[in-house]
Amino acid sequence: MRGEGSVARAEAHRQRSGAAANFIEVGGVSKVYSARDGNSTLAVENVTLDIRSGEFVSLVGQSGCGKSTLLSIIAGLIEPTQGQIRIDGQVVTRPYTNIGIVFQSDLLLDWRSVLGNVLFQFEMRGEDPRPFEKRARSLVASVGLDGFEKKHPFELSGGMRQRVSLCRALVHDPPLLLMDEPFGALDALTREQLQVDLQRIWQQSRKTVVFVTHSIAEAVFLSDRVVVMTPRPGRIREVLAIDLPRPRDLDVRESQAFNQYVRRVSRLFQEMGVIR
Amino acid sequence: MTRQKARDYLLSTISILLVLAVWEAGVRLFRLPIHLVPSPALVLAATIEHWPSLLSQSVWTIMAMLAGFLTAIVVAIPLAMLIVVSPVLERLIYPPMVATQSIPKIALAPLFIVWFGFGMTPKVAVAFLIAFFPVVVDTIVGLRSIDPAMIQLARSMGAPPHRIFLKLRFPNALPSVFGGLKVASALAVVGTLTGEFIGSDRGLGYLLLQATGMLQTPLLFATLVTLSLLAMAFFFLVEGVERLLIPWHVSQRHQR
Numbered sequence: 001m002r003g004e005g006s007v008a009r010a011e012a013h014r015q016r017s018g019a020a021a022n023f024i025e026v027g028g029v030s031k032v033y034s035a036r037d038g039n040s041t042l043a044v045e046n047v048t049l050d051i052r053s054g055e056f057v058s059l060v061g062q063s064g065c066g067k068s069t070l071l072s073i074i075a076g077l078i079e080p081t082q083g084q085i086r087i088d089g090q091v092v093t094r095p096y097t098n099i100g101i102v103f104q105s106d107l108l109l110d111w112r113s114v115l116g117n118v119l120f121q122f123e124m125r126g127e128d129p130r131p132f133e134k135r136a137r138s139l140v141a142s143v144g145l146d147g148f149e150k151k152h153p154f155e156l157s158g159g160m161r162q163r164v165s166l167c168r169a170l171v172h173d174p175p176l177l178l179m180d181e182p183f184g185a186l187d188a189l190t191r192e193q194l195q196v197d198l199q200r201i202w203q204q205s206r207k208t209v210v211f212v213t214h215s216i217a218e219a220v221f222l223s224d225r226v227v228v229m230t231p232r233p234g235r236i237r238e239v240l241a242i243d244l245p246r247p248r249d250l251d252v253r254e255s256q257a258f259n260q261y262v263r264r265v266s267r268l269f270q271e272m273g274v275i276r
Numbered sequence: 277m278t279r280q281k282a283r284d285y286l287l288s289t290i291s292i293l294l295v296l297a298v299w300e301a302g303v304r305l306f307r308l309p310i311h312l313v314p315s316p317a318l319v320l321a322a323t324i325e326h327w328p329s330l331l332s333q334s335v336w337t338i339m340a341m342l343a344g345f346l347t348a349i350v351v352a353i354p355l356a357m358l359i360v361v362s363p364v365l366e367r368l369i370y371p372p373m374v375a376t377q378s379i380p381k382i383a384l385a386p387l388f389i390v391w392f393g394f395g396m397t398p399k400v401a402v403a404f405l406i407a408f409f410p411v412v413v414d415t416i417v418g419l420r421s422i423d424p425a426m427i428q429l430a431r432s433m434g435a436p437p438h439r440i441f442l443k444l445r446f447p448n449a450l451p452s453v454f455g456g457l458k459v460a461s462a463l464a465v466v467g468t469l470t471g472e473f474i475g476s477d478r479g480l481g482y483l484l485l486q487a488t489g490m491l492q493t494p495l496l497f498a499t500l501v502t503l504s505l506l507a508m509a510f511f512f513l514v515e516g517v518e519r520l521l522i523p524w525h526v527s528q529r530h531q532r
Contacts (some may be wrong), residue, residue: 077428097434107426111447111524123443124433152524 023053023176023208025072029083030233031069042233043069046083049227049236053175054206058219059227060265062274066234067212068180074210075099075178087176096176097125100169104181106161108153108168114140115149118167125172132171139167143197159190163197170201177202177209183218192250195221203247216269220261221248228268235270304439314494322443322494323501329483330502336479338506343500344403345464345476353453354409356415361441373412381406381467385474399471399479406467407460411453419445454518461514465507480506 026049034040043066051057059067072078074085076096085092100121108117118136119129129136140149144161153161162182169177183191198221202209214217220242221225228237242261244252252258269275296316302308303315310318323330355373359366383401388398422445430440472481480503487496519526 072428075428075432077431095431095434099430099432101429101431101432103425105423105425107429109444109447111522120443121433124430124435124439126435126439154524238494 010233011015013260021053022050023055023088024051024210025047025086026074027082027083027086027259028048028071029070029073029085031066031073031078032081044073044080045233047234047236048083049239051208051210053208056202056209056211056222056224057227058211058213058223058225059229060213060216060219061119061229061234062231062269063214065229065231070211070234071178071180071210075101098174099176099178100172100174102162102165102169102179102182104184106153106158106165108161108164113150113152114145117153117164118171121168121171134159136167136171139171141163142201143167157190159186161193162186162194166194166198166201170205170251173205175207176265177207179209179211181212181214184213191218196250198222201246216262216265217253219266220244220258221253226261228265230272231274237272240264280388297363311491311493314497318494319497319501322492325497326495328497330480330498333478333480333483334502334506336396337472337481337503339404340399340471340479341468341510343396343400344467345407345460347400347404348411348460348464349457351404352411352456353415356412356419357441359412360419360445361506370480373409376405377409382470383415385470386469389475394475394477399476400473402471403464403467407464410459410463411456414452414456414459415449418449421452423449447522450522454514454522457514457518458511461510462507465503467509469503 014138026047029044030042031044032040032042045072050055059070061067069078073080074087074096076085076092076094087096087098109120112120115133115136118140119132122129122132129138137149140146143166144159145163146166148156148160153164156164166182169179180210183194186194195218202222211219211222223242226240226242228240229235230237240261244255244257244261266275299313300315300317303313314322355369359369384405385398385402388401392398392401426444426448427440430444435443468479469481469484472479473485476482480499484496484499484503487493487499
């Protein structure tokens with residue numbers, strides 16, 4: 001059983017590495033996109049970043065600053081033009097599969113139920129999904145979708161759909177979760193609820209999360225560290241450690257410390273001319 | 277929901293009865309001669325009178341039509357897959373395919389008679405040629421319509437290309453494929469009839485020509501009615517299969 005194996009491996013990894021070890025090493029990564037007309041665009045420039053195991057790191061930047069590209073490079077879905085990614089000590093040369101990914105679009109399959117969409121994770125891996133059904137059900141229930149297991153995506157709201165998408169990314173219990181503006185398309189209230197839910201899930205499972213967003217408040221609220229990126233080409237402008245006690249509830253956003261972090265990031269964007 | 281449905285059926289029935297009433301009234305009012313426009317009552321009478329021959333001729337038409345339609349599916353869908361999977365094959369297959377489509381299929385019917393004689397084969401061939409194109413085009417559109425991020429997600433799950441194709445691309449394309457099949461179902465009828473017009477001693481197309489030749493206009497109308505019923509039944513059959521295979525899409529379509 002590969003499924004049980006990967007879970008066991010993840011567990012072993014957690015014990016081996018502890019909280020302090022670097023889980024992801026982004027080493028001098030650059031990405032140049034060459035267009036057919038001969039023009040080339042430098043999307044990401046010389047990014048070096050270490051992410052510890054169990055850490056929640058956000059990449060914040062303007063639209064088009066290459067933060068999504070960087071995420072795809074970490075996932076092994078895009079090859080960097082320069083530099084390399086190491087995850088768990090291994091150089092990433094092809095799509096890294098011990099991973100869960102959530103995109104801005106929920107990417108649910110219209111023809112499958114909620115449960116079927118979550119279990120799709122195993123089918124794509126060529127594993128028998130049946131042994132994982134119980135886990136999938138409890139995961140679905142844990143994000144408040146109890147009783148919706150048999151529903152189809154078109155019967156759900158945007159927030160519910162994104163929850164299903166999150167369950168699909170977690171059901172095989174990967175040590176690493178990559179999220180690319182996952183709440184960007186949701187209304188403000190749903191967005192806040194999902195931020196709270198995500199924090200709770202992260203605290204329980206202690207996965208390493210790399211989270212891309214253009215919302216400063218969202219990044220500060222969720223993260224251990226916020227990586228502020230420059231406009232294209234995307235470079236790291238500054239990395240801010242967010243020292244706010246956990247678990248954070250939504251009230252933390254009223255606190256002085258929280259707002260100082262937000263102002264600092266905001267000021268960085270002003271200095272870069274992103275906010276005028 | 278069911279009340280809404282009952283009301284819909286009632287309205288459709290009323291609208292058909294209304295057309296028949298206007299028809300009957302028009303024929304009486306303007307005293308139209310039978311050989312031009314027979315009244316609905318006369319058409320019904322002709323239908324009943326010629327029922328055995330209408331039925332036996334329909335069998336030929338249906339067989340040719342189904343054969344052409346099914347061949348179109350069997351050839352078109354794999355061809356569309358090849359075109360989507362390989363850019364080289366696309367370059368190889370697409371130009372001759374589009375070139376054949378630019379020839380009016382009706383113009384090819386006489387050639388098929390020369391090649392295949394007066395039997396069923398030339399009808400099947402015309403039906404196939406005319407039904408084939410929309411299935412290829414719509415299947416290609418469907419297979420290409422998948423969100424690239426979905427493919428990325430599948431790759432991050434370690435899925436090999438064949439699994440991505442089978443479990444993602446193909447089901448995702450089905451609504452579009454059925455769009456093509458519905459168009460093809462109507463075109464297969466046209467193709468079969470064309471074949472029967474050009475040279476045949478059987479089928480509804482043959483019956484239509486016979487009735488015209490003998491100025492039996494009520495029979496002509498009866499044949500037309502039979503043809504339209506047949507085409508409708510065929511269309512709804514395809515839609516029924518669609519409902520069966522992709523209920524998720526059908527229910528979604530009706531909701532929006």
